[in-house]
Amino acid sequence: MGKTLTEKILDDHLVEGELTPGEEIGIEIDQVLTQDxxxxxxxxxxxxxxxxxVQTEIAAQYCDHQTYQFDFKNTDDHRFLRSAAGTFGAHFSRPGNGICHNVHRENFAAPGKTMLGSDSxxxxxxxxxxxxxxxGGIDVTVAMGGAPYYIEMPEVVSVRLEGELPEWATAKDVILELLRRLSVKGGVGKILEYTGPGVETLTAPERMTITNMGTELGATSSIFPTDEQTKDYLERVGRGEEYVELQPDDDAEYHDEIVVDLSDLEPLIAQPSMPDNVVPVSEAAGEDVEQVIVGSCTNGGYEDILPVAKMLEGREVSMETETIVAPGSKQASEMLARQGWVAEMMAAGVNFSEATCGACIGIGHVPASDSVSLRTFNRNFEGRSGIEDDNVYLCSPEVAAAAALKGEIVDPRELEDDGVDAPGVELPDQYDGSKTDLIAPDEAVDDELIKGPNIGDVPLKDELDSNLAGEALLKMDDNITTDHIIPATQDILMYRSNIDKLSEFTLSRVDDTFAQRAADADGGFLVAGENYGQGSSREHAAMCPMYLGIEGVLAQSFARIHRANLFNFGLVPLIIDEDTYEKIDQGDDIEIVDDVREGVESGQEEFTVRVNDDWEATATLNASRRERDMLSLGGKLPWTKQQAEGG
Ligand code: SF4
Structure with missing residues (x-):
């Protein structure tokens, strides 16, 4: 039987296990990426x-999420990161140089390599x-130290692309269409491998818009084969020699196939407040738009902003709409500036921003209360923009530019009546921005760690207890995101290296008494519905509950990265069925009847949960041998140390 492209790359990097879906495999990691x-x-x-x-071929530390230095704590963090990259041998991308994914693809990403990154x-x-x-961060730490990365072998699904995108439909609409069809849970446990004749019609940056937002489907990863388009892009970024041809075998077998005919697509938009709440733009047309932002790791490339500049050239944005353009990398800004496009956009009324994540996580350009913000980003979870009752729509740069011109949501095809042509996709001859903000390990300016007062200690957990009992401290709905668990807004983000302080904000967006109640209870459980922990990779969403004494989470299902983070920090993730979820109330007393430590160590899968000493239900622990060992020892850090000592 032939192999999929995913299987070929995994096979090349496999150090443990077999490529059977659901089985745990260990793979060698070539590159790692982390952000501030x-x-x-x-x-x-x-x-x-x-x-x-650092033991991997490439390790890169980016400063992109919080680049503004509002407070010495931000600057302390940036200085610590530069010193760590210098001390341990990683590349360091300075604040303002751009978003990790954009800078990484320009400088390091290469066909056939594996990468692990502490960003979703x-x-x-x-x-x-x-x-x-x-x-999670600790997985990246361990991989950077040269150890394999362990993961359950996902199912490999073919997304077969046919046809060619019509004018005004874009790569963003391809991934929005998949979100419309499959929902934010549709990719869970899967790697989406793009196949079919439509692939060659998409440039590499368009493909990367699609793979970037595969994360919103919950997919473990997304991948395209390589071809002339890949080679062309690598040549344009000055790394043509890194091209290798990678294709699945003709007789590769996929777990499933989804067919998307590109020629059927039209401009789409995700309505508030989930990326899968997708409709044709024409259905949302007429809504007044107070803010438009073009940028992010999804649509912040040179080739994403150029169409906006072309559409705005010689025109003016609506007086009622704040229009912000924040490129994904300084290289994109520099190239657009040298070619005069930044001046054109400024003349049209654009507020041109530095290359940063910023607004994507509510840092700067927070929308006005009770207003509509249209963004080219990948996420519109409620409150992520920095204001609780936000109305954030997600769309392509072309749809964003059309709204900026009209002051309302409008199908961009209608702009043709005003003489606005479809801008199409255009790559520069060369991506030739300067590299002054990317410091290679052999140019490092520090050789020891610099820790200001905001740099705290790594929190540790005790070994797993035999008796787990406590209150259901918080009961939550489906689709709780890591933004709910640890918000990423500026007032909170500056404590990411200070867990003692950060933990005070745990789940504050769900219940602002939670952190205090958890600290007072010194133990207890979280209860949640489906897809608990979706969203970002931030391990703080497991670390902070652990620090507050939470012992376990009872949920109907867990998002992949967060589930791994729970094991990494010694919290027991137990799956409950819908009836049990419905019956448990916040404040109930919960006891795991079994000897939990013994059960975890012996491979027991079903545990009895007694509630209020009144009724019982079954909770399931799905865990590999390695995950069980980590839980027993209190998390990945003590487990890794034990491994290193030969324990
Ligand atoms: Fe930055 Fe937003 Fe992309 Fe995350 S999703 S890397 S916050 S731009």
Whole structure:
């Protein structure tokens, strides 16, 4: 039987296990990526594990999420990260140089490589044939130390692309169409492999818009085969020699197939407040738009902003609409500036911003209360923009530019009546921005860690108890995101390296008494519905509940990265059925009747949960041998140390 492209790359990197869906496999990692909000803990854990030097081919530390230095705590974090990259041998991308995924694809992403990144949109370079996976920070730490990364072998699903995109339909509409069809849970446990004749019609940056947002489907990763388009892009970024041809075998067997005819697509839009709440733009037309933002790791490339500049050239944005353009990388800004496009956009009324995640996580450009914001980003979870009752829509740069011109949501095809032509996709001859903000390990300016007062310690958990009992401290709905668990807004983000302080904000967006109640109870459980922990890779969403004494989470299902983070920090993730979920109330007393430690160690899957000493239900622990060992020892850090000592 032939192999899928995913299987070929995994096979090349396999150090343990077999490529059978559901089986745990260990793979060698070639590249790692981390960013400022997850990176501080990555390096503190690297230090705590006694590791001395990065072992992967490439390790890159980006400063992109919080680049504004509002407070010495931000600057302390940036200085610590630069010192850690220098001390341990990673590339360092300075604040303002751009978003990790954009800078990484310009400089390092390469076909056939594996990458692990402590950011959920790490799969972006799948558009170049790199198999890239988002993970918790400590997983990245361990991989950077040279150890394999362990993951359940996902199912490989073919997304067969046919036809060619018509004018005004874009790569963003391809992924919005998949979200419309499959929902934010549709990719869970899967790697989406793009196949079919439509693939060759998409440039590599368009492919990377699609692979970037595969994360919103919950997919483990997304990947395209390589071809002339891949080669062309690598040549344009000056790395043509890194091209290798990668295709699945003709007789490769996929677990499933989804067919998308590109020629059927039209401009789409995700309505508030989930990326899968997708309709044709024409259905949302007429809504007044107070803010438009073009940028992010999804649509912040040179080739994403150029169409906007072309559409705005010689025109003016609506007086009622704030229009912001924030490129994904300084290289994109520099190139657009040298070619005069920045001036054109400024003349049209655009507020041109630095290359940063910023507004994507509510740092800057927070929408006005009770207003509509249209963004080219990948997520519109409620409150993520920095205001609780936001109305954020997600769309392509072309739809965003059309709204900026008209002051309302409008199908961009209607602009043709005003003489606005479809801008199409155009790549520069060369991506030739300067590289002054990317410091290679051999140019490092520091050789020891610099820790300001905001840099705290790595929190540790005791070994697992035999008796787990406590209150159901909080009962939550379906689709709770990591933004709900640990918000990423500026007032909170600056404590990512200070868990003692950060934990005070745990689940504050769901219940602002939770952190205090959890600290007072010193133990207890979280209860949630489906897809608990979807969204980002931030391990703080497991670390902070652990720090507050939470012992376990009872949920109907868990999002992949968050589930791994729970094991990494020694919290027991138990699956309950819908009836049990419905019956448990917040405040109920919960006791796991079995000897939990013995059960975890012996491979027991079903545990009896007694509620209020009144009724019982079954909860399931699905865990590999390695995950059970980690739970028993109190998490991945003590487990890794034990492994290193030969225990
Ligand atoms: Fe940054 Fe937003 Fe992309 Fe995350 S999703 S890397 S916050 S731009």
């Amino acid at each position: 909000t997850t990176g501080t803990m990555v390096w503190l854990q690297f230090e705590a594990m006694g590791l001395e030097e 949109h790490t799969p972006t370079p799948g558009g170049l044939g790199e198999l890239a996976i988002g993970a």
